[in-house]
Amino acid sequence: MADExxxxxxxxxxxxxxxQVDGAYLKCAADLGAALARHGIGVVFGGGKAGMMGAxxxxxxxxxxxxxxxxxxxxxxxxxxxxxxxSLRVVESMHxxxxxxxxxxxxxxxxxxxxxxxxxxxxxxxxxxxxxxLKPVGLLNKWGFWDDxxxxxxxxRQAGFLSTTSQRMVCVSDSPETLIRALEEAELPDAMEKL
Amino acid sequence: MADExxxxxxxxxxxxxxxQVDGAYLKCAADLGAALARHGIGVVFGGGKAGMMGAxxxxxxxxxxxxxxxxxxxxxxxxxxxxxxxSLRVVESMHxxxxxxxxxxxxxxxxxxxxxxxxxxxxxxxxxxxxxxLKPVGLLNKWGFWDDxxxxxxxxRQAGFLSTTSQRMVCVSDSPETLIRALEEAELPDAMEKL
Ligand SMILES: [Mg+2]
Numbered sequence: 001m002a003d004e005x006x007x008x009x010x011x012x013x014x015x016x017x018x019x020q021v022d023g024a025y026l027k028c029a030a031d032l033g034a035a036l037a038r039h040g041i042g043v044v045f046g047g048g049k050a051g052m053m054g055a056x057x058x059x060x061x062x063x064x065x066x067x068x069x070x071x072x073x074x075x076x077x078x079x080x081x082x083x084x085x086x087s088l089r090v091v092e093s094m095h096x097x098x099x100x101x102x103x104x105x106x107x108x109x110x111x112x113x114x115x116x117x118x119x120x121x122x123x124x125x126x127x128x129x130x131x132x133x134l135k136p137v138g139l140l141n142k143w144g145f146w147d148d149x150x151x152x153x154x155x156x157r158q159a160g161f162l163s164t165t166s167q168r169m170v171c172v173s174d175s176p177e178t179l180i181r182a183l184e185e186a187e188l189p190d191a192m193e194k195l
Numbered sequence: 196m197a198d199e200x201x202x203x204x205x206x207x208x209x210x211x212x213x214x215q216v217d218g219a220y221l222k223c224a225a226d227l228g229a230a231l232a233r234h235g236i237g238v239v240f241g242g243g244k245a246g247m248m249g250a251x252x253x254x255x256x257x258x259x260x261x262x263x264x265x266x267x268x269x270x271x272x273x274x275x276x277x278x279x280x281x282s283l284r285v286v287e288s289m290h291x292x293x294x295x296x297x298x299x300x301x302x303x304x305x306x307x308x309x310x311x312x313x314x315x316x317x318x319x320x321x322x323x324x325x326x327x328x329l330k331p332v333g334l335l336n337k338w339g340f341w342d343d344x345x346x347x348x349x350x351x352r353q354a355g356f357l358s359t360t361s362q363r364m365v366c367v368s369d370s371p372e373t374l375i376r377a378l379e380e381a382e383l384p385d386a387m388e389k390l
Contacts, residue, residue, distance in 0.1 A: 021355040094327075095290070114357035115321045118347075122314035129310050132289075145354065148347035152313075155343055160216040162309035 015111030037065025210306030232260025
């Protein structure tokens with residue numbers, strides 16, 4: 001990929017649903033939403049209105065971006081859905097939600113979050129590693145939120161549990177602009193094996 | 196759970212598939228398999244014969260334990276399946292494999308591993324956190340393999356992205372015996388909310 005950059009139709013964003021976090025995290029999420037819209041990249045997300053994910057969607061919509069929420073019917077019934085999305089796709093299960101989110105997007109970004117966010121990110125990273133899809137993955141590393149996870153990755157690599165390629169394929173930045181650029185240029189396992 | 200201990204019918208074990216790891220990791224996996232068999236606890240795993248997972252299954256079988264492998268047909272065709280299992284369940288997809296592994300087990304243990312192991316562990320931890328199932332989860336922390344991930348969990352909790360309950364529900368030990376005991380006594384989110 002050294003001489004050609006990907007261009008993305010849509011990026012899927014994962015992140016924590018808690019509202020009990022520092023306002024700087026909410027601003028970080030909003031900055032990402034705005035940056036994606038500015039680049040003409042649509043947003044795919046879990047379709048909630050609360051916390052960081054709501055802030056991200058609001059900011060993308062305010063800049064005229066496309067925002068697709070993918071949400072299980074049970075959560076729509078609890079009235080937690082973001083009703084202002086360009087499109088709200090209602091699905092029947094959490095499994096269907098994850099599969100559709102992954103299908104609609106060309107790349108993935110994880111904002112700070114908890115177990116659920118870690119799982120969503122590790123899942124798409126695993127798929128990229130196994131070439132189940134060829135889509136780059138990135139961590140928005142606000143305030144070094146993901147530093148300890150990245151230390152774990154380094155430790156796992158040193159111990160022989162993952163390859164240098166599987167470590168390096170993960171893009172990391174605390175800036176939405178820099179992260180989007182890194183995803184455009186990311187070397188994926190498949191591409192590197194062909195070198 | 197303070198005054199009563201769970202007893203497990205089967206525990207699902209995740210771990211790295213690489214064979215390029217220090218022999219002490221293989222021994223750690225074998226020790227876990229032997230300990231589970233000694234406790235009369237069946238093992239559910241991904242059904243491969245290589246690396247740590249093969250060593251774990253061999254040790255459990257050698258002690259007379261029940262070992263159930265759950266493996267996609269495509270991997271059977273590549274001849275990577277452990278053919279000595281008590282039972283080998285052949286499924287059609289990776290999704291079906293994970294769902295059946297989770298269904299067959301009462302608890303989960305992650306040995307050291309890479310992105311795939313992290314994803315499997317984070318998924319069942321998320322389900323426990325959300326009460327989608329009420330099954331304890333544990334990390335076999337050989338040589339502090341998971342320490343950096345645990346630092347990430349602590350950081351995420353301090354930042355408000357996960358609760359103290361969701362942090363404390365994860366059992367951690369470098370000893371199979373101690374880890375099994377911790378899983379038997381683990382306080383899960385549901386139980387704690389009822390206190
Ligand atoms: Mg998953």
